Amino acid sequence: MASANPNKKFAVIILGGSEPRPDIAKLLPADAVIVAADSGWGNARVLGLTPDVLIGDMDSILPADLAAARRSDATVIEFDADKDATDTELALTHAESIGCTDIVVVSGGGDRLDHVLGIIAALGRESLATCTVTAFIGSARFTVVRAGSPARIDAQVNSLLSIFAVGGPATGVSLHGTKWQLDNATLSPHESRGVSNKVTSSPVVAQVAHGTLIIVQPLAVGNP
Template identity: 45%
Template sequence: MVETTAVVVIGGLPINKSVAKYLPHYDYVVAADSGLHSAIDLGLRVNLVIGDMDSVDPAVLVAAEINGVTVQRLPRDKDATDTELALLAAVAHGSRQIVLVTSGGGRLDHQLGVLSAMQHKALKDCEVSALWDTARIQLLRGPGLCTIHGKVGDVVGLIAQHGDATGVTTDGLKWALNEGTLEAHSSRGVSNELVATTATISLAHGQLFVIQPNALEA
């Protein structure tokens, strides 16, 4: 199976169209239900639309199908969200870099569900990130290293997931850590700042969301 880069687009508020210029070179695009509208607005070539189709415009869906887009219709009553199933479809296709795109907004449980789905065990060997309205989010799993870019003074948040994040070392952030621990359910990692245009975060054990709230143009 050839490894690919996938973009997974989900529904929400009207999409920030400037997001398109932040996308990596991609091979495969999955739209979750009404994420099809956002994908079209971004000018993406969609390969698969997946979901229960309760929020996508039927006419837009039919047009996509006529144009060769694969449509996978799922029952409304199921044990996973359309977003989770779209991410799993990207993995099944062979994608090892997955960028989720969303405008955010909508129900809080849906938004938390998106962050949870990004950490699905089936994605453990994938590089997972999100372009979330004006934010860039990277999921860092230990042992691992990520590099971020921005302007001096830009805000960066480091949020532990699923237990403590240990062996955290940063370079290029105002409040540096050297083999430090960011405890689960702690706000210690919120509101750090870049002191250089490039910074690195390394992690020995655990998981971190590395969040740049204003990395993208509005």
């Protein structure tokens, strides 16, 4: 994913909670601004990354890590704990505000499904519409696909890939490079027929005329 394209600016956002899989590190862009969300600081260190920014309400970062962050060259941006936005949202807003065009979010996933749903919800927010947004959550890669921006997704042949409409119905959906192809299809956010499609050629190409899609690739079964 690394790129020297001068029109792109990458951000890697490392979230708190469970530790991410260490093998995620090799899938991250090399020339990114590293943003740690709260205890994501420790998770960034687990991945061998040095954060450029620490942001959040600092209610979960270890005191030693917060002290280290303050001594470091990183920019530390602290919010009140009684905020409406989650640390994930604060980090995404910061990445947008500094002009990042390509955002990769990294989370260990873990046992708290409400946290995972909160992360997935935030990936589709409207203010990110001009960015390329991907995420590694637990053992899966998520790619957000929006109207007007077809996605070309690298995937191993025979690996699995699932497609969901999020936030509302998606119309004009096409999906090529998979066993079950879609052409000008409509997907409801309440159907699960997009689960466990099989990749037949790479890159898989997905596009949507109206609405937002999320493509999910389980990393454990042959991806990426």
